[in-house]
Amino acid sequence: MQERVSDSAPIPPRATTRREADRVWRALFRRQLARLPGRMCAAFLDGFRAAALEPDRLPRHADLSRRLADRCGWRIETVPGLIPVRDFFALLRERRFPSPVWIRGASSLGYTPEPDAFHDLFGHVPQLAEPRFAGLLESLAARAEGAGERELAELERVYWFTIEFGLVRDDGAGVRAMGAGLASSLLELDRALVSREVRRLPFELVDARTRGFETDRPQETYLVAPSLGELARSLAEDWAPWQPGAGAGTLSRLDRRWSSAP
């Protein structure tokens, strides 16, 4: 069982030199790469191939942005860490994905209480490089424009249960992971797919909008989209008005996440 990380937990060390950062990236990349086939969905694997991330050294944002811009119009926006949800979606509307340059230290490969460069680049860049995923991001980001606090909280939950920790039925292959938080986490990837301790429920937009989620420990519930196409359709067409009295949100920050691996 995994240990829990909370806001009061000590901040684990970050890599302090370029050499250490590259070493950490290399170790995490190799470890997670071997886990992707058979676990991540076909679209993520397509995006991963298209992204052509460097296996041996932590990608520089400028280099990565140049490649992404040529391919799909996205670039990486360097930020110090977590940013407000409204700002996050505003960046996405400009096809800028926020990421810090720091990566966890070599002494704490197993987890980081905040998303680091490994999570963002290994987990999200393949999504940016794949039009079906990028379309989902753009759809959520567009809806966030001018949204009130309540709708913003709903969007955050939907993002969480799809882009971060979503599962999806892959044609003929069964349930696979689609979320960046799963792609970059060895333990939670298997937990999401095979553990009997968690629930896997069909994705319903009305449910995802109101469902609480875990920010400091592995998820207890995962939502399974019928397909990326159906998910895109649902995000475009099923956004029924808020139902008064539905569950209230408690999370105020996007992307606070568990990232664990032995």
Ligand SMILES: [Fe+2]
């Ligand atoms: Fe993330």
